[in-house]
Amino acid sequence: MTLENPVDRSGVNCISLYELCHRINRVLAANFPNPIWVKAEIASLQLRREHRYFQLVEKDQQGEKIISKAFASLWAGNYSKLRRSRGKQLDEVLKEGLEVLVLVKVTFHEEYGFNLQIQDIDPNFTIGKYFSRKQQIFNKIKERKLNRLQASLPLPYVLQRIAVISSSQAAGYKDFCQQLEEVRDKMDIHHLLFESSMQGKLVERDMLKALDQIECSYRSFDSVVIIRGGGGKLDLADFDNFLLAEKLAMMPLPVLTGIGHEIDQSALDLVAHHSLKTPTATAQFIIDHNLAFLKRLSIARDTLTSGVFQVLVSEENKLISLHKDLVHSGRHPLLQQHYKIMQLKESLKANVQYHLRESHHNLNSIEQELKLSDPKVILERGFSITAKNGAIIKNETQVLDQDELEIRLFKGNLRVKKI
Template identity: 30%
Template structure:
């Protein structure tokens, strides 16, 4: 066979590929790799691969170069906006592509669209698989009730005041800074005692680092009111450590209420679903603690006001009762003294009537022997001298 020029072969391949795929678009599932993104220029080069097991650890079955030109560059922004996932390597995507071949640059796929629903569905399927496994393996820690996941951590009693806190976050991070600033600047001047357990909160190894800090907190036996896990914002892939089996098991069964403020507005992680309380950002985590303590203070102030009102009512009632009893006592005493006065007056009249002087004045006389009154006739002897007491004097008589 006579040799041909390379350009002839290249042009032939171009014609064959153009005939087979030209002006056609097809949907393919592939994983991203080796991304070279140029946002300022409006284009992106990357490699699309397929692995044996569909995971990052499987062997490579296929690999093709791909690009996104300026006219379709908006699909990256639209994908990130719809999913909250950064356009990065090692993401499995559903892509609308066209096949092109250049004698100079070779075979390349042009990406026309990225389907966000496929990515969201994958994330949700992976999350659901983890939740199903947790429910099956640890029914004592997590279970379904009326379509909601209930965990042992959620059922822990919440302290009336959350003041002593264990904080898990990355050192010097925006999440750490936002949380501490909001806590320190609270308008009610509440004091918080915060012990920091600093660690990485994203990237490879983050889940084990966070769980190791939770184990440190458990072994410390310090009576924390709550454990707070915070991190700043980022893409959905940055939150992968909060969607794992290990993280779900550790959070669901932890013996201290866990408050998560891991900085994402769009999606809810497994850690969010299984912890005691979840808020969207580190700032809101601090605000939640401040508001919780404010509610306790307001309940105390309300009880104080109610106690003051009850005390005033009780004193008023007691005062009215005392006034009524005093009036009744005054009336009773008045009647008592009036009746005693009447009795005394009657007795005085009786005594006046019984006074011997008054009796003698009415014509009666007293028979005396040596100044002693005789009351019985048998005591009088014949021939003795006695005295008769009359109203106006004494007369001596002889019997």
């Protein structure tokens, strides 16, 4: 066949596109006269004019390849009715990445094509699936003894340099900062934010990146804090992640979690050094820990002072007693007592000097340990911290041409641009 000799199709029996779509509509209506329950994963969800539009998918057994997908809709009026009957659990299950059981009416519109109209949703199905998967993750963590690694790390005497993983926009992060700000006049606590998504698909990627950055410069920090605001049970789903739990468990620094849930424990809570209920409680834990050290230091100082004083009083009493004995003794005993006094004097002098040296050495050691932990001292020694958008730079590959950098010095900051 050539363009010069086209085949004449004018006599071929054909139908219009509308007629084809109309027939498909009738076939589907005949085969699916009633709504049917379907289980699928929510791949995407969009809200427009109070209507909710979904892309539902089913993946293979490995959970990697999509083997089926369809569009679905939940109209605003039907959502309102379901919200009244299902309660707040409805919103908890309508999230990307969760598997849902939905009652759908199969439709095919001549203009808009195939669509599943959602009539009902069973939140218990999604919650059951979530807890089943969560238990599998917990079992895997315990089988590999990952929940014991963080507990074996010693907690520093003072927590002054904190690496925080959170979102700068999260209310929980602001609560954490406010709690530390209230004790600024009593103790100097520095915290550096490593920005991360705290909900949704990007949590795993962002948090692994933040943990890697902290691990590369772990000597600059005393501990890691992971915080976020509160939410429902399924809001913790992003933290029930084995890869994140494994990475957190193997961190060289003690990790504190405060993810804002009073009842349920996430996989990250299970492996953390300490798990706190809220960001505010996490900040208070740090404050109380530091106050406890200051109290121990004060007790040690008082004990040392009291001990030296008691030694002095005891030796003074011995001298007084010897003096009385000398007054009532003859010449020969007087010489003997004189020698004893000289010996006691030397012994007293040696004891006092020894206790004072030990006290001075202990106080100097404690003072030196505290000074060396202060970032200001590190900067004063000539070191600097280079950061881009709040993140610490560790190698040149992180910096592109024309990037603006902040160099933190002992006195002041510099802003430079790579050319």
